[in-house]
Each structure stands twice: as C-alpha cells, then as structure tokens.
Amino acid sequence: MFKWFKEKFSKDDEQKIIKENYADEVNEVEQKVEFYEENNLENTSVEDIDTKEIVESNNELDQLVEGTLHQDEIKDNNLENETIDEISNIEEKEEIYEEVEEIKEESKLSIFQKLKQGLTKTRHEMGVKINTILGSYVKIDDEMLEDLEDILISADIGMETTMKLIDNLRNTIIQEKINDPNMVKPLLKEEVKKLMNDSLDSKIKKESPTIILVVGVNGVGKTTTIGKLSSKLKMEGNKVLIAAADTFRAAAIDQLKTWGDRANVDVISHNEGADPAAVIFDGITAAKSRNSDILICDTAGRLHNKANLMKELEKINRVIDREYPNANRETLLVLDATTGQNAMNQAKTFKEVCSISGIVLTKLDGTAKGGVVIALQSELQIPIKLVGVGEGIDDLQEFELNSFIDAIFD
Missing domain, CATH: 3.40.50.300 (P-loop containing nucleotide triphosphate hydrolases)
Incomplete structure (x- = not known):
C-alpha cells in the first residue's frame, strides 16, 4: 500500500511540473503578441499566428494533463487490483496453511490416541495404580514412596531404574519442600523424562542413501x-x-x-x-x-x-x-x-x-x-x-x- 501512495504522489508532482512548463510557454506566446501589437509590425497576422499557438499550447497542455491523469488512473486501478490480488493470494495461502496445520494436528492427535490405546495395559499397571496410591495419602511420607516403588517395579521398569527414579523424586520433594501427594505425579513424569534423556535422537535416518x-x-x-x-x-x-x-x-x-x-x-x-x-x-x-x-x-x-x-x-x-x-x-x-x-x-x-x-x-x-x-x-x-x-x-x-x-x- 505504501508503494501505491508513493507512486500516486510522485505522479501528482509530475503533473504539476508539466502544467508549470506549459504555463511558461503560454506566457511567452502572450508576451510575443503584446510585443507585435505594441510595435504594429507589418505583413504579420499576429492574431492568427499567436492565437493559434496559444490555442495549440493550451490544447496540448490540457491533452497532456488529461492523458497523464488517465494513465495515472489506469495505473492506480492496476495497483489497486494488484494489491487486492496480493491480499487475496495471501489470504488463500493462509487458509491453505491453516488447513495443513489442522491436518497435521488431527494426524498427531490420532497417532497419540493410537499410542494411548496401545499402552492401555501399561497405563492401568502404572498410571491408574499411581493415581490410586496418591489419592489414598494426605501427605507425602516414606510409606507412600515405597508403594510407588512397588508399582514401578511391577511395570517392569527394573530395580536399577526404579531406585534412581524414587531417589531423584525424594530429593526433589525435600528440596522444594513439597508435602501434597497431588504434586507427586507431575514430578515423577519429569524425573522419568530426565532419566530417559530426551536429547537422544529418536528419529530414523531417512536421508538418501x-x-x-x-x-x-x-x-x-x-x-x-x-x-x-x-x-x-x-x-x-x-x-x-x-x-x-x-x-x-x-x-x-x-x-x-x-x-x-x-x-x-x-x-x-x-x-x-x-x-x-x-x-x-x-x-x-x-x-x-x-x-x-x-x-x-x-x-x-x-x-x-x-x-x-x-x-x-x-x-x-x-x-x-x-x-x-x-x-x-x-x-x-x-x-x-x-x-x-x-x-x-x-x-x-x-x-x-x-x-x-x-x-x-x-x-x-x-x-x-x-x-x-x-x-x-x-x-x-x-x-x-x-x-x-x-x-x-x-x-x-x-x-x-x-x-x-x-x-x-x-
């Protein structure tokens, strides 16, 4: 839009210069007429010649100005149309991008739902049992942590990994002075994430070859x-x-x-x-x-x-x-x-x-x-x-x- 205004004002300046130039030419012709009349020059049809020049100059000025204005009008319309087209293209692209993102989100959601469905047995062995244990305690103590330990071992996390998780969880609870059992599950999820090292590259190599x-x-x-x-x-x-x-x-x-x-x-x-x-x-x-x-x-x-x-x-x-x-x-x-x-x-x-x-x-x-x-x-x-x-x-x-x-x- 800024480009359109810039071109519009530059054309106005150009029109102004054209008008000023032709106005100077008209003044010059008028001065010649006055000169001829004052000196009564013989064998010269001053009125015919100079009037013709004046008329032609004025007509030429009007035609040029009108022509310039007409061209500007066409260009302005074109610029406006181009601007509208650009806006339409941008809106169309944004709609396409939005549709693609929606498809990606739907695909991502369906993949997650399939994963969640596939992990139903593990979730019942871990997630559901953990919720039950945490819901049965009013405060965090060693007995609650031992119950959590048993659940993790039964889900085949293994003794070594389970001990690391419980030790890390206990240290976090002490450092942050947490006593609400409802805060334990988010902390446990975070400790699992740290232990599994999310910096490991889990993507399959697919670059050819x-x-x-x-x-x-x-x-x-x-x-x-x-x-x-x-x-x-x-x-x-x-x-x-x-x-x-x-x-x-x-x-x-x-x-x-x-x-x-x-x-x-x-x-x-x-x-x-x-x-x-x-x-x-x-x-x-x-x-x-x-x-x-x-x-x-x-x-x-x-x-x-x-x-x-x-x-x-x-x-x-x-x-x-x-x-x-x-x-x-x-x-x-x-x-x-x-x-x-x-x-x-x-x-x-x-x-x-x-x-x-x-x-x-x-x-x-x-x-x-x-x-x-x-x-x-x-x-x-x-x-x-x-x-x-x-x-x-x-x-x-x-x-x-x-x-x-x-x-x-x-």
Whole structure:
C-alpha cells in the first residue's frame, strides 16, 4: 500500500511540473503578441499566428494533463487490483496453511490416541495404580514412596531404574519442600523424562542413501517390523529396497517376500544357507542401480552363538563400508516388549556384539510391562525409535518421548 501512495504522489508532482512548463510557454506566446501589437509590425497576422499557438499550447497542455491523469488512473486501478490480488493470494495461502496445520494436528492427535490405546495395559499397571496410591495419602511420607516403588517395579521398569527414579523424586520433594501427594505425579513424569534423556535422537535416518541394518533374535517380530517399516517409508515417498540376509531360515525369506508384495517393495534374496554378506552386496548393487533411497537389511538372530553372530555382523559391516561408504547408517535392534526384563538382557548382549543406533519395541499393546521402555533407554542410553502398538501395517509408530510419558501416566 505504501508503494501505491508513493507512486500516486510522485505522479501528482509530475503533473504539476508539466502544467508549470506549459504555463511558461503560454506566457511567452502572450508576451510575443503584446510585443507585435505594441510595435504594429507589418505583413504579420499576429492574431492568427499567436492565437493559434496559444490555442495549440493550451490544447496540448490540457491533452497532456488529461492523458497523464488517465494513465495515472489506469495505473492506480492496476495497483489497486494488484494489491487486492496480493491480499487475496495471501489470504488463500493462509487458509491453505491453516488447513495443513489442522491436518497435521488431527494426524498427531490420532497417532497419540493410537499410542494411548496401545499402552492401555501399561497405563492401568502404572498410571491408574499411581493415581490410586496418591489419592489414598494426605501427605507425602516414606510409606507412600515405597508403594510407588512397588508399582514401578511391577511395570517392569527394573530395580536399577526404579531406585534412581524414587531417589531423584525424594530429593526433589525435600528440596522444594513439597508435602501434597497431588504434586507427586507431575514430578515423577519429569524425573522419568530426565532419566530417559530426551536429547537422544529418536528419529530414523531417512536421508538418501541410507542403509538400515535390522538385528534381533528370532520370534521378536523382526520380519514383520521390516515389512511395516518398508511400507511406512515408501508411503512417505522414499524408494525402498529390502535385502533378505537372514539366510538360515527359509521362512524368513518367504515372509519378507510376502511383506514386499504387500508394500510393493522389491526384495533381494538368495537361497537358504547362502552367505548373508553376499546378499547385502547384491542388495547394495541393486540399490545403487535403481537409485533407491533406503535399503533395509534383515539379519539372522542367532544369539545363542554370540561368536558366530559377531563375525557375521562384522563381515556385513565391512561389505557396507567398502561398497557404500557414503551411505547413512542405522542399526536397529528389535525387541519384544512382552518379554520384559529379558528384552533388557538381549539388548545388553547385542550391544556387546555391534553398535546399535536405535531400538524397535514390538507388541507394546499386548503387555502391561511397557515400563521396560523407560529401563532400556535410561540404562543403555540407546534411543527407542519405533514402537509397535497393534497388528495393522500402520501400527508401527515413531517413538515420541513426551507422548509416551503422557500415554502411560494420564
């Protein structure tokens, strides 16, 4: 709008200058007429010539001024129209942005509701029982803290993590001189958040090219996780490829091919008993030639023979280092939440065998032992990156710490 006013006033100044210039010319012609009349010049039709000049000058002045004004009027209208168009475009964009934000919020809400629904058993084991305990006390004392301790242990948070939480909670209560039991739950949620270290990167690497190595024992849902993850990544617009390198189980290869068909993702495989590193090599070659964004690699879960498993994973990693050194790397450990503290033992063993960048916790909807999530991330300092909260293909969700804490406590 400021631009419009600026141009408008600059045109007014221009019109004023034009008028002044032509007024000077008219005055000059009039002075000539007076000069001719005073000196009675012969053979000169002063009236015809000078009147004509005056008339032409005046007409020219009027025409130019009118023309300038007309042009200004057109430009002003155009400027006003442009301004209106700009305002309309801005309003239209704002409406679109608002709609997009609403969709994001709805999506975020539905994801949270699904997570909350999936954690129903854990919430009853922790959140509901904690509310009951806190509601039965009129003041905070050691007996109340011991009851809280029992609830946390029963939810499979583990002894070590539980003791840390209760000790930290007790110190906060003493320092801030809190005596109201109703203040305990918000403090406990904050202590859980601190212990789980929200600075850990819980996002799956997706920048092209990325290689995701999936490890875990048989029976934890590793194959299903790969199938759901490949579908999720493809739906997000990535070109995904799967390498079936668990060659010690023919069923694993067939299951992956079935998931590949469902997600419309190709699976690179060899026969049963083939060298897993050779499958990874072919997978990398195919990913390069097809310009795939993400290559997901299955591996064998022979935890009972730790030495052989370590050698196998080391060989696979050497192949990746040599054949695709510029690829982003992710090593995900899949654990079954229903196994509780046994999942913690598996995680510790795999941590000794390979470098784990993230944990996938499956079957979280089928257990009251969801507290193991807190134990895993706080004790191992490895981020939980994905959680399975249902049987559906879209029930594998990216882990979000605050949503998880709200879902189990509220």
